[in-house]
Amino acid sequence: MSKVTDAKVLAVYMVAPNTYYMEFEAPDIARLAMPGQFVHVRCNDSLDPLLRRPISIHMVSRPKGVLALLFRVVGKGTEMLSQYKPGDRVNMMGPLGRGFTLPLPGSKVAVAAGGIGAAPLVFLVQELANMKCQVTVYLGARDKKSVLCDGQFVQMEAEVVIATDDGSMGFKGTVPQLMQRHMDWRKTAMTYVCGPKVMMQEIAPMLQEADVPGEVSLEERMGCGVGACLSCAVKISHHGQISTKRACADGPVFPSWQVVWD
Ligand SMILES: Cc1cc2nc3c(=O)[nH]c(=O)nc-3n(C[C@H](O)[C@H](O)[C@H](O)COP(=O)(O)OP(=O)(O)OC[C@H]3O[C@@H](n4cnc5c(N)ncnc54)[C@H](O)[C@@H]3O)c2cc1C
Ligand code: FES
Numbered sequence: 001m002s003k004v005t006d007a008k009v010l011a012v013y014m015v016a017p018n019t020y021y022m023e024f025e026a027p028d029i030a031r032l033a034m035p036g037q038f039v040h041v042r043c044n045d046s047l048d049p050l051l052r053r054p055i056s057i058h059m060v061s062r063p064k065g066v067l068a069l070l071f072r073v074v075g076k077g078t079e080m081l082s083q084y085k086p087g088d089r090v091n092m093m094g095p096l097g098r099g100f101t102l103p104l105p106g107s108k109v110a111v112a113a114g115g116i117g118a119a120p121l122v123f124l125v126q127e128l129a130n131m132k133c134q135v136t137v138y139l140g141a142r143d144k145k146s147v148l149c150d151g152q153f154v155q156m157e158a159e160v161v162i163a164t165d166d167g168s169m170g171f172k173g174t175v176p177q178l179m180q181r182h183m184d185w186r187k188t189a190m191t192y193v194c195g196p197k198v199m200m201q202e203i204a205p206m207l208q209e210a211d212v213p214g215e216v217s218l219e220e221r222m223g224c225g226v227g228a229c230l231s232c233a234v235k236i237s238h239h240g241q242i243s244t245k246r247a248c249a250d251g252p253v254f255p256s257w258q259v260v261w262d
Contacts, residue, residue, distance in 0.1 A: 002096050002226075003028040006089040010066065012082070016146055018073045019116065020082045021058070027065025029094045033057045035124035036099025036217055036253040039069070040225035042091040043077040053077040054222045054248070056120035056194075057095060059152075070119040070148070096225055097252050100124050100192055100215055105131040107189040110212075111158070112175050112203055114140045114195020118149040120217055121194055129156040136161065138182070140175035140195065144168040176202040185210035193217070193256065204256040214256035220247040235260035 007024035040052040058070040135158040162170030163178040191214040207214035223231035227249030
């Protein structure tokens, strides 16, 4: 069950170029949220932009009733959102969507994050740490100053392996290349992926070949966010049958081997 609330802004920080961390008092949403779910945010009080914007839940503190978002400014909506100050109220609906499937406690899992795709994976790793899972995070970014959330992952006792496109930090190359070199596929019970489409599209067949189950979080453009308008349609293949699913309500998380990438 999702809630609509006027969440009070508690903090806003710029954490990397064009990238903001924002904390809200939103106890009803924080209490229900699961990793991989998102909130649909009204970015200002006027009718422009008319539509809400979907942003993943980055972290929650259920006892404090606090939730955090981590987002990149790419257009009008996210620009307006970044301008809010502590004490302001932001209308949001959530938690929405189907999140990640959690593994058995104590499992060894891999998490692959590219760019702002790290945002929902912090909440996931928070839950995995509570379940005493052994987590390796493959974290990719354009360059050293764009690497996100590495400190948070380390604090949660995950092993963090970094790749940057220009080699200014960690391995020089992409996250799929890093995983090919570093990952011990035989011992991995589950892999979770969020990042640019091209990255997820490369990792999905690698998982299938290694027979490791995986889930990807898709970032389709959304309208209503609650399954009514079909603007977020994605193609899913199941036992050879192709069907259309709604990323907002049936996802945004889907089994990696079911997604038809085109
Ligand atoms: C389930 C879900 C979770 C998301 N979580 C996060 C998050 O945690 N942090 C974050 O920074 N962003 C996240 N996004 C993407 C975010 O919703 C968009 O960046 C935002 O809606 C852009 O709004 P805007 O008004 O600023 O830009 P617009 O003016 O609407 O668009 C600016 C540019 O961004 C592109 N764009 C807009 N929406 C998307 C999208 N959904 N996917 C890819 N490109 C898009 C447009 O094509 C355009 O080029 C998520 C998207 C989805 C569907
Ligand atoms: S955004 Fe309307 S159905 Fe998904």
